[in-house]
Amino acid sequence: KAGVTQTPRYLIKTRGQQVTLSCSPISGHRSVSWYQQTPGQGLQFLFEYFSETQRNKGNFPGRFSGRQFSNSRSEMNVSTLELGDSALYLCASSPTGGSGNTIYFGEGSWLTVV
Amino acid sequence: LAKTTQPISMDSYEGQEVNITCSHNNIATNDYITWYQQFPSQGPRFIIQGYKTKVTNEVASLFIPADRKSSTLSLPRVSLSDTAVYYCLVGAYNAGNMLTFGGGTRLMVKP
Numbered sequence: 601k602a603g604v605t606q607t608p609r610y611l612i613k614t615r616g617q618q619v620t621l622s623c624s625p626i627s628g629h630r631s632v633s634w635y636q637q638t639p640g641q642g643l644q645f646l647f648e649y650f651s652e653t654q655r656n657k658g659n660f661p662g663r664f665s666g667r668q669f670s671n672s673r674s675e676m677n678v679s680t681l682e683l684g685d686s687a688l689y690l691c692a693s694s695p696t697g698g699s700g701n702t703i704y705f706g707e708g709s710w711l712t713v714v
Numbered sequence: 715l716a717k718t719t720q721p722i723s724m725d726s727y728e729g730q731e732v733n734i735t736c737s738h739n740n741i742a743t744n745d746y747i748t749w750y751q752q753f754p755s756q757g758p759r760f761i762i763q764g765y766k767t768k769v770t771n772e773v774a775s776l777f778i779p780a781d782r783k784s785s786t787l788s789l790p791r792v793s794l795s796d797t798a799v800y801y802c803l804v805g806a807y808n809a810g811n812m813l814t815f816g817g818g819t820r821l822m823v824k825p
Contacts, residue, residue: 705757
C-alpha cells in the first residue's frame, strides 16, 4: 500500500508570492491533516480535513488555507509568502481521525522563501 | 491533549537496548500513547501505539504502567541508523487529528 505522497518535495518562492502544496493520503484514509515544522517552533498543527470539511484549525493566520477533494486528496495554500514561512510542511493521513487511529506522515514539502 | 515530558537527548552505543521514558501525568481515560521517529528532513515515522500494559512489534516495545502516567519506548539492539528524534504523543485524536508535538528526544547512537 502506498504511503502519504506529497508534492512538490522542494520549492523556492519569493516573498509576496503564493504557493500550493499537494497531498495524496493513504488509500482509504479520509482524514488529512497538515503540519508546519521549523527549527524554532517545532511541529505545529495547521488544520485537518475529513470528508471535504475542515474539522479543526491551528493557530495560524488566514494566509494559510486548505481544502480537500472528494477523493480525499488535499491541498494547502499559503498566500503572500513571508520569509518566516520557510519550513517543512507535512501532510498526515488516518482512516477517520478518531480515537486510536494511527496517523501516518508524508515526507514533506520543503518550502524556502527568499 | 495531555502534555508530555521526555528527555531532550540520549546517547547510546550500537547493540545496546535503549529505553526512552515519557511522562504524561494528565493522560485522559480514552487517550492512546503513540511514538514517532523522525530523521532530518523527513516526516515522522510511526513506531508504535498502545493504551495499556505492553505492546510489541517488529521494531520496538512500549511499556505502559497501570496508572498510565508514563510510558517507555524500548528499542532493542540499536544501530547507527536509529539515530533520530523520537516523539511521544498522547491523545485521543478526536475529530481533528490535532497532534501536539513536544520537543522530542534526540537519540545519538555511537559506534
